[in-house]
Amino acid sequence: xxxxxxxxxxLVQPGGALRLSCAASGFTFGAYAMSWYRQAPGKxxxxxxxMSSFGGSTNYADxxxxxxTISRDNAKNTVYLQMNSLKPxxxxxxxxxxxxYWGQGTQVTVSS
Numbered sequence: 001x002x003x004x005x006x007x008x009x010x011l012v013q014p015g016g017a018l019r020l021s022c023a024a025s026g027f028t029f030g031a032y033a034m035s036w037y038r039q040a041p042g043k044x045x046x047x048x049x050x051m052s053s054f055g056g057s058t059n060y061a062d063x064x065x066x067x068x069t070i071s072r073d074n075a076k077n078t079v080y081l082q083m084n085s086l087k088p089x090x091x092x093x094x095x096x097x098x099x100x101y102w103g104q105g106t107q108v109t110v111s112s
Contacts, residue, residue, distance in 0.1 A: 002026035002101045009094060009106030012086055016110070020081040022096030022103055030054070030074035032099075036081045038092035038108075048094070049081060063089075086110045 008020040020036070033052050039045040049060045049070035058070055069082040079096055088110045095105040 004096050004098065004101060004103035006094065006096055006103045006106040009108045011109045011111065013112050014087060014110055016086050017084045018108060020094055020106055022079045024077045024098065029077040034072060034079040035097045036070060036094060037097055038094045040092040
């Protein structure tokens, strides 16, 4: 069955960095685009970044452009989200997604 398992979240100070990982299984990972979403308390889920199957195309939410980078390693069935210059408003539950499948998420908290 399809599994998406995120890791790498945590508590970080403003201006800091984190690297999230999402290990995928149960489907032909390299054949599909992968996405990262986030949801903060009381807010709607937001698409953060998406990358095409072979990484040739990416797209980012305006709020993270220039700070976040999505990447993937198809040999490891893993997609990453490098987050730099973190801000308190980046605090959210971050989930990777493929089609209608979602991981359980990893919490990112940006606070001093």
